[in-house]
Amino acid sequence: MARYTGPKTKIARRFNEPIFGPSKALTKKAYPPGQHGRGRRKKQSEYAIQLMEKQKVKYMYGMLEKQFENLFHKAAAAPGITGDNLLAMLESRLDNTVYRLGIAPTRRAARQLVLHKHITVNGEIVNIASYKLRAGDIVAVREKSKSLEAITTSLSARNARAFSWLEWDGKDMVGKFLNAPSRELIPETITEQLIVELYSK
Secondary structure, eight states, X not given: OOOOOSOHHHHHHHHTSOTTSOOTHHHHSOXXXXXXXXXXXXXXXXXXXXXXXXXXXXXXXXXXXXXXXXXXXXXXXXXSOHXXXXXXXXXXXXHHHHHHTTSSSSHHHHHXXXXXXXXXXXXXXXXXXXXXXXXXXXXEEOGGGTXXXXXXXXXXXXXXXXXXXXXEETTTTEEEEOOOOOGGGOOSOOOHHHHHHHHTO
């Protein structure tokens, strides 16, 4: 499947956020990329602000335009607040959950582990990064992949962060997706209402 393969640092600097993981460039060059990055820029329109927020979230979760749009329409059709639904659906993706569990250092690395069949869901290998997890699903590292350097390195560097919608057993490398998180539990700086307004035009 197609995915973004362009310069990661440039994207991070555009939004001034570590979209693809920690980046030294954000402190060394704390201004947007390009010829006029340091210069004075005109005030952004409402549409431009909304578009930037949508692009930021799209890059953050590693999704393409059509894929993101389809997910938004599903969120809009579901009962409840559209913005909250959208973020809950994004957090329910398998690649995102692998990242949240600490099995991979970034979402992009988590996507690669899933695509290369290193991850199982309820005992079965799943190689679809966008696979939607349901409450109670068991996400684990495949038995043959437990000694994989990329996984062991990520888990050894795993900090004390814990997410209330996930459970993790480090000994067996098994996690449990308890439920889709509510908005206030998601740590990323996202103004989802701007995305809703953009698609509502």
